[in-house]
Amino acid sequence: MAPLTGDFSYGEWNAVYNALSFGIAAMGSATVFFWLQLGNVSKNYRTALTITGIVTWIATYHYFRIFNSWVEAFEVNEVGGAYAVKVSGTPFNDAYRYVDWLLTVPLLLIELILVMKLPAGETAALSTKLGVASAVMVALGYPGEIQENLAVRWFWWALAMIPFAYVVFSLLVGLGAATAKQPESVAGLVSAARYLTAVSWLTYPFVYIIKNVGLAGPTATMYEQIGYSVADVMAKAVFGVLIWAIANEKSRLEGEGKLLR
Known part of the structure; x- marks a missing residue:
């Protein structure tokens, strides 16, 4: 956790402030929506939808912590008719x-696998492999994130x-065959x-290298915080809406007797 360096403008500080606030609002409202929808899907998909809400709830909590930490790290005062930071x-x-x-990253993959309702053995194997791989990915990224040495x-x-x-x-190719076995409307x-997860995840490595390609100080911090916030909302809240849509459609098919329970 390196000290903040450089002189932040009010615009840069405010852009991060609003991005973090957006994250809180998006994740929090998504959590409420997912959990309110639990009674509207069949029991086969409630675990997946519960995990979806847990993911956004965890994210809401951490966005509150990041937001509060950002506010506490600065003093904002009016000076000569303008705000100085x-x-x-x-x-x-x-x-x-x-x-x-x-x-949350392992849970994101697990909720997708669960809502697909694959055979039990395949579900367990995929959840384990992708969950462990994603956790290792995050663990390997953190040591570099806190370093200044390029x-x-x-x-x-x-x-x-x-x-x-x-x-x-695995998302783009490995789950292709399993996807083909899903009902046509699902x-x-x-x-x-799958594609939203892959695309939103591709944002993270590019945001990560912002400080590796010459940007530094307040500008780099601003782009980094905004980039991660937008990617998080896409990967968790928007992705969660798709999980709900899948669970809702498969529940409808089950109710109409068009899908085996």
Whole structure:
């Protein structure tokens, strides 16, 4: 957790403030929606939808912590008709993001596998392999995130990309056959969830290297915080809506006797 450096403008500070606030609102409202919908889906999909709500609830908590830490790290005062921002000396704790990812990233993959309702053995094997790989990915990324040395940052980034590539390949290719076995009205939603996860996840390694390609100080911090916030909302809240849509459609088919329970 490196100290914040450079002179932040009010615009840069406010952009991060609003991005974090957006994260709280998106994750919090998504959690309420998912849990309110539990009674509207069949019991076969309630575990997946419960996990979906747990993911966004964990994210809501951590976004509150990041937001409060950001506010406490600065002093904002009116000076000559404008707002001036200066570092307060209180550390900005961005490690909450990695704690959040370590908890939620494996669950994101597990909820997708559960809502697909694959055979029990296949569900357990996929959940274990993808869950472990995603946790390793996050664990490998953190040591580089807190380093200023570019060589060290690139080293840990490269290591983290190994399990990252495995998970993304599994989403785009490995789950293709299982998706094809889904009902026609559901297969498109499952594919959308897979591709959304892959695309939103591809945002993270690029945000990670912002500080590796010459950007530094307040500008780099602003882009990093906004980038991670947008990616999180897509990967958790928006992805969760697709999980709900899949569970809702499969529940409808079950109710009409068009899908085996």
